[in-house]
Amino acid sequence: MAAASSSSVLAAALLLLAVAACAETKETRMRVFWHDVVSGPNSTVAQVAQAAASNVSATGFGTVLVIDDPLTEGPNLTASTRLLGRAQGMYVSAGKDSLSLLMAMNFVFIDGPYNGSSIAIFGPNPAERAVREMPVVGGTGVFRFAHGYCQARTHWFNAATGDATVEYNIHILHD
Ligand SMILES: *[C@@H]1O[C@H](CO)[C@@H](O)[C@H](O)[C@H]1NC(C)=O
Ligand SMILES: *[C@@H]1O[C@H](CO)[C@@H](O)[C@H](O)[C@H]1NC(C)=O
Ligand SMILES: *[C@@H]1O[C@H](CO)[C@@H](O)[C@H](O)[C@H]1NC(C)=O
Ligand SMILES: *[C@@H]1O[C@H](CO)[C@@H](O)[C@H](O)[C@H]1NC(C)=O
DSSP, rough: OOOHHHHHOOOOOOOOHHHHHHHHOOOEEEEEEEEEOOOSOOEEEEEEOSSSSSOOOTTOTOOOOEEEEESSSSSSSSOOOEEEEEEEEEEEEESSSOOOEEEEEEEEEGGGGGGOOEEEEEEETTTTSEEEEEEEEEEGGGTTTEEEEEEEEEEEOTTTTTTEEOOOOOOOEEO
């Protein structure tokens, strides 16, 4: 009897722990605007490599660009919008026949409720599509154990310079 009741107490305690652990999972949705500043003296994009034959593909297949792009609350970088963080990492032209970028970047927050935390985004970006979905594969700070996805929509694009503003809607579960 004593053994049975202590094991059922243990089972109940484990169940409580499991419930507590589940209850701790948080859900965050946020929207930021990502600015790829290609032109001008304060460019935030550096091309570091390209394929040996520049005619290898019309999509720039093989090109590697490193970015330190501002992430803002509002869509207009030049208007007074809050700088929430920076998108640091790279994108690679990984599609030979269609424009498809591999995005590998951290959203590093420097202001607002997530200051000091970051999320890691790694996935495909077929940039000409209206909506591109990429996985959020991890995070730090308040976003420890993050997993989820983001959807990117081009808000503004200057074909002459390559400058672009992209809206990122992010939906993550985390500790
Ligand atoms: C570039 O950055 C410098 C230093 O922050 C700033 O003074 C300058 O106005 C910026 N130039 C442009 C074109 O944004
Ligand atoms: C690409 O350019 C190189 C060097 O000019 C040339 O030898 C090669 O035939 C070209 N390839 C194609 C597919 O046009
Ligand atoms: C951003 O705001 C500035 C100043 O208000 C304006 O001149 C510019 O056209 C805006 N840019 C975009 C992309 O909306
Ligand atoms: C963000 O956090 C850093 C480190 O704690 C702090 O120095 C900085 O003042 C914070 N920035 C804002 C805008 O609160």
